[in-house]
């Protein structure tokens with residue numbers, strides 16, 4: 001008997017090249033958080049359980065050199081991702097069209113979502129205290145599993161319908177933007193700090 005595995009979903013795990021950059025990004029994120037009143041107002045209006053610059057700032061690389069350096073490294077990782085997936089981009093290129101800070105405290109979570117209008121999305125982790133939320137990925141075929149049997153408890157991750165990761169500072173995870181994911185609720189008061197991003201294809 002032969003089992004053939006097809007149509008896998010891929011998550012790329014890389015790390016920032018210098019630990020000092022993680023420290024610089026940590027400081028830069030708190031500097032931005034401290035000065036972004038519009039962002040805090042948006043979080044309060046929308047019930048965001050923490051702080052995000054998602055709706056208020058679209059120019060982080062111009063605000064601190066650490067963010068510009070981050071984008072330089074992310075560009076290389078996005079290129080690796082495209083190569084690993086055999087994407088033929090022709091004369092087009094990948095461009096980081098959004099980059100934003102997320103800070104979640106106790107109970108902070110981000111429910112399941114995809115990232116529309118992008119091809120690669122992901123997160124760079126800056127502070128992940130013990131007890132802060134894991135990231136959970138969902139099998140993209142789950143909407144078609146109306147009669148799929150449950151899995152055995154010891155099913156390997158490659159067969160599972162959900163996958164979980166607990167990143168460490170400096171980790172960068174990237175996936176295709178259609179892959180649904182969520183951040184589970186944090187059980188610690190210590191802030192979980194990350195920087196998320198989207199890449200699109202531009203000519």
Ligand SMILES: [Fe+2]
Nearest residue numbers: 113115181196
């Ligand atoms: Fe996300």
